[in-house]
Amino acid sequence: MPEQKLLKVRKLNNHAKLPTRAYGGDLGYDLYSAERHVINPSEQKAVGTGISVEFPERWGGVIKDRSSMAAKMIYTSAGVIDNGYRGEIKVLLRNDSGTPFIIEIGDKIAQLIPIPVIDWEIIETDIKESNRNTNGFGSSGK
Known part of the structure; x- marks a missing residue:
């Protein structure tokens, strides 16, 4: 059985929810909005989750798209x-x-x-x- 790590989470407001996984073994933990926003077409907004975290030593994290959001053309960046x-x-x-997205x-x-930090x-x-070699974008075909 893999070693279990502890992710410490602090709720910063009453709307905050702890990250969750839908299924055991899922790689990503869902993050929840603690704010209401309307994001207009071609617009980008920073949406607060109402949480802060403390990863175990030598760990960090990346924020990635949820497939259900990407299917609606709503994407994350700089995470x-x-x-x-x-x-x-x-x-x-x-x-x-x-169209505007609420x-x-x-x-x-x-x-x-979560990902390990490697020096x-x-x-x-x-x-x-x-x-x-230098074959990049599109080099593997369709």
Whole structure:
């Protein structure tokens, strides 16, 4: 059985909800809005969750889209939570749809994915060739 980690969460207001997972074994923990917002087409807003977190030592998190939001063309961006950050988690949401999108208090708005912090030694050196090399965007076909 994998080692269980403890994520400490502080509620910052009465609308805050603790992160949850819909199913055991899910990678992401749902984050909830603690604010009501209308996000107009092509607009981006920082939506407060009403929580702050303390990750275990050498852990942090990333905020990613929920598939149900992405299906409506509502996307997250800029979602890295460093280990030492203790402020409110806000989710930067962008509306790429053609209609206003309403966020209600208590709506699931994103996923928090905990990740380990790895200290990499960065060195300047030559790198090996690979099968892919510099083939980037679209290089693997449709």
